[in-house]
Amino acid sequence: MIRRSLLKLANPQLLALVGVLLINWLLFPNFFRVTWQDGRFFGSLIDVLNRGAPVAILAVGMVGVIATKGVDLSVGAVMAVAGAVAATMVVAGYPAPIAVVAALVVGLLCGLWNGILVAILDIQPIIATLVLMVAGRGIAQLITEGFIVTFNDPLLIYIGTGSFFGFPMAAVIALVLTIIVTLIVRRTAIGLFIEAVGVNRAAASLAGIRSRMLLLVVYSLSGLCAAIAGIIVAGDIRGADANNAGLWLELDAILAVVIGGTSLLGGRFSVPLAVVGALIIQAMNTGILVSGFPPEFNLIVKAGLIFIVLVIQSPLASRLAPPRLVPAAKGTAK
Amino acid sequence: MNRSLRPLVATALIFAIAYALAVMQFPSMFSTRVLGNFLTDNAFLGIAAVGMTFVILSGGIDLSVGAVIGFTGVLVAVLITWVGLHPVLAFAIAIIVAGGFGATMGLAIHYLQVPAFIVTLAGMFLARGGASVITRDSVPINHEFYDWISDLTIRLPGGGRLSFIGLTMVAIFIIGALIAHRTKFGSYVYALGGNPVSASLMGVPVARTTVAIYTLSSVLAAISGIVFSLYTSAGYPLAAVGVELDAISAVVIGGTLLTGGYGFVLGTFIGVMLLGLVQTYIIFDGTLSSWWTKIVIGILLFLFIVLQRLIFVASAPGEKAQKA
Numbered sequence: 001m002i003r004r005s006l007l008k009l010a011n012p013q014l015l016a017l018v019g020v021l022l023i024n025w026l027l028f029p030n031f032f033r034v035t036w037q038d039g040r041f042f043g044s045l046i047d048v049l050n051r052g053a054p055v056a057i058l059a060v061g062m063v064g065v066i067a068t069k070g071v072d073l074s075v076g077a078v079m080a081v082a083g084a085v086a087a088t089m090v091v092a093g094y095p096a097p098i099a100v101v102a103a104l105v106v107g108l109l110c111g112l113w114n115g116i117l118v119a120i121l122d123i124q125p126i127i128a129t130l131v132l133m134v135a136g137r138g139i140a141q142l143i144t145e146g147f148i149v150t151f152n153d154p155l156l157i158y159i160g161t162g163s164f165f166g167f168p169m170a171a172v173i174a175l176v177l178t179i180i181v182t183l184i185v186r187r188t189a190i191g192l193f194i195e196a197v198g199v200n201r202a203a204a205s206l207a208g209i210r211s212r213m214l215l216l217v218v219y220s221l222s223g224l225c226a227a228i229a230g231i232i233v234a235g236d237i238r239g240a241d242a243n244n245a246g247l248w249l250e251l252d253a254i255l256a257v258v259i260g261g262t263s264l265l266g267g268r269f270s271v272p273l274a275v276v277g278a279l280i281i282q283a284m285n286t287g288i289l290v291s292g293f294p295p296e297f298n299l300i301v302k303a304g305l306i307f308i309v310l311v312i313q314s315p316l317a318s319r320l321a322p323p324r325l326v327p328a329a330k331g332t333a334k
Numbered sequence: 335m336n337r338s339l340r341p342l343v344a345t346a347l348i349f350a351i352a353y354a355l356a357v358m359q360f361p362s363m364f365s366t367r368v369l370g371n372f373l374t375d376n377a378f379l380g381i382a383a384v385g386m387t388f389v390i391l392s393g394g395i396d397l398s399v400g401a402v403i404g405f406t407g408v409l410v411a412v413l414i415t416w417v418g419l420h421p422v423l424a425f426a427i428a429i430i431v432a433g434g435f436g437a438t439m440g441l442a443i444h445y446l447q448v449p450a451f452i453v454t455l456a457g458m459f460l461a462r463g464g465a466s467v468i469t470r471d472s473v474p475i476n477h478e479f480y481d482w483i484s485d486l487t488i489r490l491p492g493g494g495r496l497s498f499i500g501l502t503m504v505a506i507f508i509i510g511a512l513i514a515h516r517t518k519f520g521s522y523v524y525a526l527g528g529n530p531v532s533a534s535l536m537g538v539p540v541a542r543t544t545v546a547i548y549t550l551s552s553v554l555a556a557i558s559g560i561v562f563s564l565y566t567s568a569g570y571p572l573a574a575v576g577v578e579l580d581a582i583s584a585v586v587i588g589g590t591l592l593t594g595g596y597g598f599v600l601g602t603f604i605g606v607m608l609l610g611l612v613q614t615y616i617i618f619d620g621t622l623s624s625w626w627t628k629i630v631i632g633i634l635l636f637l638f639i640v641l642q643r644l645i646f647v648a649s650a651p652g653e654k655a656q657k658a
Contacts, residue, residue, distance in 0.1 A: 071451070123639055126395065126451060127592045131639070134579055135632020141625035242625075251455055264449050296470065296571075299463025306456035307442070314446035 012312075013260060013276045020283045021045075027291035040163035044290055046171075052282030053170035054079075054229040054246075058253035059260070059274040060174075060181050061111075061225030064218040066257050068198045069266030070118060070125030072222045075253055077136025078110045079230030079246030084143040086231050087151050087240035096155035104227045110136070111223020112216060119215035133250070140242035150239035160235020170232045174275065177228065181221070182271045191269075194218065198266025255302060256281055258309055281305075340645050341589030341638065342601045349608050356611065360618045366494025368614065373500030376610040378403065378562040379580055380503040380603065383588075384510040385554030386581040387602045391514070392547050393527040393594025394450035398439065398457035399555045400577035402432055404570070405465040406559025411473035411569025421479045429556045435461070436552025440545035454548075458578070465571035472570040475563060483564055499561045506554070511599040523547060527594025583631050584609055587638050608634065 024044070025031040034043035058075050065072045082103040089099035110132060117128035162169040185191035196204040197211045205211045229249070234240045259277035262269040281302070288297050357364040373380075382399045389396045406428045413424035435457065442453045486498040514520040522543040525533035534540045558577075563569055588605030590597025612630045616622045 117639075121640065121643055123643060124592055127586070127639060130579065130582065131632050131636045134583060134635060135629050138625040138628030138632065141623070142629065146623055146625065251459075254452070254455070258452065264452060294467070294470075296463055296466035299459040300467065303456045303460035303463065306452065306459070310442065310446050310448050310452065310456070314448060 013273050013280070016259075017276055017280050017283065020280055020287065024283060024287035024290065027287060031287075031290065036166065040166045040168075044286055046168060048279060048282050048286050049171040050168035051286065052279050053168070053174040054233055055249060055252045055256055055281060056174040056275045056278035057177055057225050057229040057232070058249055059256040059278045060177055060271055061222035062250075062253045062257045063260070063262055063269050063271050063274045064181075064185070064194055065125070065222050066254070066262050066264060067194045067266060067269035068215060068218055069201075070215075070219075071254060071264075072111075072114060072129045072219065072226075073126060073250050074110065074114060074129040074132035074136055075222060075226040075229075076246035076248060076250040077133050077140070078107050078223055078226035079233060079249065080140035080240075080242050081110060081136055081143065082107045082227035082230030083234030083240040083245045084140040084149065084242055086156060087149040087234055088143055090151045090153040090156060091149055096153045099153075100155070100159070100231060103231055104224060107223045107225075107227020107230065108220050109223070111220040111226070114223065115216035115219030118219060119212040137242055140240075140245075144240055144242050146242075148239050148241045152238070156231065156235040157238055158235070160232050160238070170236070173228065173232065177225070178271060178275050185271060190214075195267050195269065198263075198269075252281055253278070255306060258313075259305065263313070341591075341596075341642055342598050342604075344641060345587060345589050345601055345604045345608065345638070349604050349611065352608065352611055356615050356618070360615075363614065363618060366490040366492040368494070370490060370494035370496055370500065372607060372610045372614065373503060374497040374565070375613075376606050377497075377499040377503040378558040378565060378574070379577060379584065379609070380606045381506050381558040381561060382555050382577055383581040383584045383602045383606050384506055384599060385551035385558075386578070386585050387510065387588070387590055387597065387599050388514065388523055388547050389450070389551045390582070390585050390590050390592060391527045391594055391597050392523045392544070393530070394443065394544075394547065395454065395582070396439075396548065396551045396555075397451055397454040397578050398435075398461055399551065399558075399581055400574045400579075401458040401461035401465070402435065402552055402555035403559040403562055403574035403577055404572060405461040406432060406556040407563045407566075407569035407573050408465040408468050408473065408571050409569070410560060410563050411475050412468055414475050414477055415473055421475075421477055425560050428560060429553055432552040432556030432559075433549050436549040436555075437545050439552070440548035443548065444541050444544040450548075462571070469569075469571060472568050474568045476567075480564060480567055484567075499564055502557075502561060506557070507599060507603050514599050519543070519546065524595055527596075529595075580609060580631070583635050586642075587634050589638070589642075591642055592639070 021031070028044070031044045034041050034045055036042070062072055062075065085106045086099045086103035089102055090096055094102075114129050114132060117123045117131070118125050121128075159169055159173070164172045185194065193204070193209050193214055196207065196209055197214055201211050226246075230246060233245050256277035257274045258264060259280055260270055260274035262274060284301055284305075285298055288301065289295060362368070382403060386396060386399060409428050409431065410421070410424045413419045413427060414421055419427075439453050439457050442448070443450050446453070483498050487495040488501075489495050514523065522533070522538045525536065525538050526540065526543055530540060559574070562574060566573070584605035585597070585602050586592060586605070587608055588597070588601030588603070590601060609631060613627055616624060616626055
């Protein structure tokens with residue numbers, strides 16, 4: 001039953017991804033050409049995987065948050081903080097694994113802070129996470145003392161730009177994370193609990209779900225994912241840029257989740273489809289770049305995409321749609 | 335005391351204390367020159383924050399404000415410098431374009447029944463992208479009308495001056511306060527923020543009010559963009575990035591409840607001044623880096639959110655008792 005409804009949801013997003021890739025291929029005939037060079041794959045398609053990985057990782061964390069009817073605006077700033085922590089510690093002489101773990105812990109704590117504001121103080125998620133979004137970049141700059149901290153540590157650079165059996169490390173990390181999180185939410189009851197809290201938190205609590213604990217976990221996971229993405233981005237440019245690392249990526253992550261069919265009103269979510277959403281966004285970015293359009297078109301195309309998704313998701317569309325679709329739409333929404 | 339007044343009083347007290355402390359450290363901060371610059375430097379933020387106050391009072395949010403400011407700046411600069419229109423005509427066109435833009439967002443929010451933040455997020459992408467497509471460079475504005483306006487200042491005793499754009503902000507705050515607290519539309523906004531369902535049952539025209547709120551916010555953002563172009567004498571597509579966050583912060587620090595329904599336009603004014611004070615203090619100090627601004631704003635934001643929460647929780651039982 002769940003599998004069937006998943007398949008039903010999967011089609012539009014995967015079709016859209018294939019469509020975007022085909023348009024890219026029409027605009028740029030070499031789009032699908034993948035070559036093997038220096039022990040790794042090269043090509044525009046690989047580039048989509050590699051560049052899309054940070055947003056995909058953010059989207060994995062964001063899915064859970066949005067499924068509980070929340071939103072996490074701070075992920076971009078948390079990326080900057082985590083990158084700053086990792087870079088500064090490596091430069092200060094700590095071994096790279098410790099720096100990575102420290103950055104992950106900092107990300108987890110940032111997420112936990114958001115979770116406490118939302119779950120315990122009962123603050124609206126958009127505002128609770130706004131605090132860290134505004135202050136986070138300041139904190140990151142405090143850590144790096146206003147400089148772009150550059151490093152030459154092999155492990156951090158490997159996380160950002162290395163290859164694993166020829167595939168970009170960033171994409172491999174994103175894939176592993178997606179599989180782990182998907183298994184956790186779909187092979188245990190946690191996913192169901194998240195949906196219950198998203199539909200009606202009060203009712204879920206009365207039904208015995210520890211909704212506070214669940215929210216803390218969900219926001220912590222989002223912080224952790226942001227930290228992973230932050231380390232990848234820092235490793236990619238071999239430095240921590242407190243001002244620009246992850247700038248506006250929270251918006252891309254939210255967009256990826258929404259494209260992936262997760263309802264902004266809570267209660268319906270899919271981790272793999274959010275990752276597909278991130279790939280759709282990146283495929284469009286890459287397509288606009290390789291076909292020679294100015295990158296500014298990106299923003300307009302994204303705006304159009306949000307609008308299309310909103311129209312499809314809206315109650316208006318299900319009223320206008322053929323009657324046989326209406327019960328299905330209602331069934332998945334509730 | 336009326337409980338919805340409490341956050342306002344708290345903000346005013348914090349501003350007075352913070353300003354007094356700053357003046358004790360740097361006596362020269364207590365001068366008409368600094369106060370005049372407070373108004374001039376924060377004029378565009380203040381005007382945008384008035385629109386944001388209405389949006390947040392109605393329980394919504396508008397993330398497109400900064401992008402609309404940037405877009406308006408570019409549009410005005412292009413119309414004046416490239417097309418050769420008179421600035422007043424360019425201003426009128428920019429305000430009409432922004433009004434249509436805001437109305438479209440309001441229609442989408444109401445009829446598609448989607449959260450305001452995602453619609454205005456799309457609006458932000460569209461406006462920022464549109465501005466960047468028109469031009470990627472800064473377009474300078476050299477027009478005698480601009481020189482004339484920047485010469486329009488009122489000199490104050492002590493070397494300070496009230497600029498035209500500073501006074502525009504004050505005027506818009508006064509008009510905004512009158513609209514919010516003295517008109518039918520204002521009460522509709524409060525009703526919508528309190529509870530949209532009961533507002534609609536009481537006969538509030540929800541669709542019309544929602545469209546009007548977002549139109550107002552975009553029009554004020556456009557005026558803010560015009561003021562910004564007067565301030566910088568140029569239009570730049572990446573101008574005013576993140577101003578929506580400053581505006582939201584100013585509204586929240588000014589005591590408006592984020593769930594909607596409670597708040598004052600005057601509080602937003604104090605919130606804007608408090609943000610201006612933080613920036614001015616950091617400039618006066620000289621040793622603190624500008625990133626402290628962000629951290630201090632974040633801390634203030636947190637304090638006020640928690641404060642609101644505590645007031646709300648503390649007074650909730652009383653409200654229930656009244657209902658019963």
